[in-house]
Amino acid sequence: MPSRPPSNTDVPALPQQEITRIAEMRAVHSALLYLHNQEMEFRRWQRELTEIAAPPFGEAARSEWLATRFTAIGLESVHTDELGNVFGLLRKIDATPGSDSMIGMSAHLDTVFPLGTRLETREEGNRLLGPGISDNAAGLVAILAVASALKRSPLALATNVVFIGNVGEEGEGNLRGMRHIFASSPWQNSIQSLLVVDGAGTDTYVTQALGSRRFEIAFRGPGGHSWSDFGVPNPLVLLCRALARFSEGAVPDSPRTTFNIGVMHGGTSVNSIPEIATARVDLRSASMRELYKLEERLRECVSEVWSEVPLAYRAGESPGGSSKVRFTIESIGDRPAAELPESARILKVVRAVDAHLRIKSIPRLASTDANVPLALGKEATTIGAGGDGGGAHTLREWFDCTNRDLGLKRILLTLLALTGVNE
Numbered sequence: 001m002p003s004r005p006p007s008n009t010d011v012p013a014l015p016q017q018e019i020t021r022i023a024e025m026r027a028v029h030s031a032l033l034y035l036h037n038q039e040m041e042f043r044r045w046q047r048e049l050t051e052i053a054a055p056p057f058g059e060a061a062r063s064e065w066l067a068t069r070f071t072a073i074g075l076e077s078v079h080t081d082e083l084g085n086v087f088g089l090l091r092k093i094d095a096t097p098g099s100d101s102m103i104g105m106s107a108h109l110d111t112v113f114p115l116g117t118r119l120e121t122r123e124e125g126n127r128l129l130g131p132g133i134s135d136n137a138a139g140l141v142a143i144l145a146v147a148s149a150l151k152r153s154p155l156a157l158a159t160n161v162v163f164i165g166n167v168g169e170e171g172e173g174n175l176r177g178m179r180h181i182f183a184s185s186p187w188q189n190s191i192q193s194l195l196v197v198d199g200a201g202t203d204t205y206v207t208q209a210l211g212s213r214r215f216e217i218a219f220r221g222p223g224g225h226s227w228s229d230f231g232v233p234n235p236l237v238l239l240c241r242a243l244a245r246f247s248e249g250a251v252p253d254s255p256r257t258t259f260n261i262g263v264m265h266g267g268t269s270v271n272s273i274p275e276i277a278t279a280r281v282d283l284r285s286a287s288m289r290e291l292y293k294l295e296e297r298l299r300e301c302v303s304e305v306w307s308e309v310p311l312a313y314r315a316g317e318s319p320g321g322s323s324k325v326r327f328t329i330e331s332i333g334d335r336p337a338a339e340l341p342e343s344a345r346i347l348k349v350v351r352a353v354d355a356h357l358r359i360k361s362i363p364r365l366a367s368t369d370a371n372v373p374l375a376l377g378k379e380a381t382t383i384g385a386g387g388d389g390g391g392a393h394t395l396r397e398w399f400d401c402t403n404r405d406l407g408l409k410r411i412l413l414t415l416l417a418l419t420g421v422n423e
């Protein structure tokens with residue numbers, strides 16, 4: 001009898017026993033052996049990928065590489081959407097007829113490195129070096145490796161799997177790839193759970209999606225000469241006043257909430273009153289409520305400082321200029337906060353797999369592609385691709401392949417427990 005396909009309402013008891021049952025299957029042993037034996041091929045893939053530039057909004061060449069690989073390993077319905085997200089379907093005969101529910105497994109294609117960055121890789125023993133080699137070439141290799149192992153295996157999955165290489169995870173990408181998948185892809189409703197693979201390691205799993213909201217604040221005024229127009233409100237001063245007032249407010253330790261003023265611009269010369277001053281502010285919290293509270297306070301501080309400017313300047317009736325003193329607050333980033341409930345099946349599965357593999361893992365609060373499904377109330381988590389890594393987002397990034405096996409085993413067992421499987 002096929003094991004039941006998982007869903008939020010249909011929770012098989014005792015995931016621990018289920019993991020033991022899966023791990024003992026002969027075909028699972030063969031799949032793990034295949035993963036072990038392919039290590040040299042995985043290194044080649046990883047280096048090849050790393051050397052293909054994939055800055056935010058410039059992932060096309062990498063999308064193409066992945067689509068070619070997906071096709072080569074035999075995934076079905078391989079295609080790339082208008083943003084550059086790449087999909088490949090693993091259809092297994094045992095999938096419940098008529099059910100279109102599936103499990104998603106994803107890794108982001110983009111890197112933080114701008115076009116023109118030297119993307120050379122090298123190998124020192126078990127260590128691979130290169131910008132993006134771990135974040136997220138390691139994750140992409142992991143999903144390819146697992147897809148390839150399952151494709152050639154006789155294992156009968158009870159649920160189909162869609163493998164995804166998505167764009168837009170890093171920085172200004174603002175999760176645009178994942179947002180698009182859950183807003184307007186053909187699978188937006190059928191993906192029941194999403195397993196995201198990002199970076200190296202086996203020691204964590206994400207249970208809380210760190211939310212962030214980012215703003216660009218601008219104060220504008222008539223500007224003028226430092227001597228002859230003295231007294232005209234100075235946008236730089238107004239901006240600093242608003243930000244200083246905002247910074248003096250308290251934020252809770254739990255749920256952890258933070259803010260940062262990261263960039264300021266303004267002014268043309270030392271003897272000019274600036275016409276514009278801008279700042280970029282980053283607000284983060286594990287709680288959407290705290291995030292909105294913080295945003296409200298930011299807006300209050302800005303409008304309060306503006307309201308203290310003499311009315312004549314605010315109305316643009318002041319001497320020396322018709323330009324009004326005004327402000328704008330523009331959203332430049334928005335990642336939802338969310339939490340995986342303790343009762344989530346994906347959480348029980350990951351914990352059971354880790355217990356089975358004797359991995360001492362810890363839950364993590366992070367901003368990853370899992371934010372998007374989590375905020376929609378779907379089950380999702382982010383785990384590492386195995387091995388070890390460091391220097392993320394720097395040119396000195398490295399990945400140590402020594403324990404990749406363990407990470408791939410963890411991913412494979414988790415995926416099989418999510419899909420339901422029989423020999």
Ligand SMILES: [Zn+2]
Pocket residue numbers: 108135136169198199
């Ligand atoms: Zn990443």
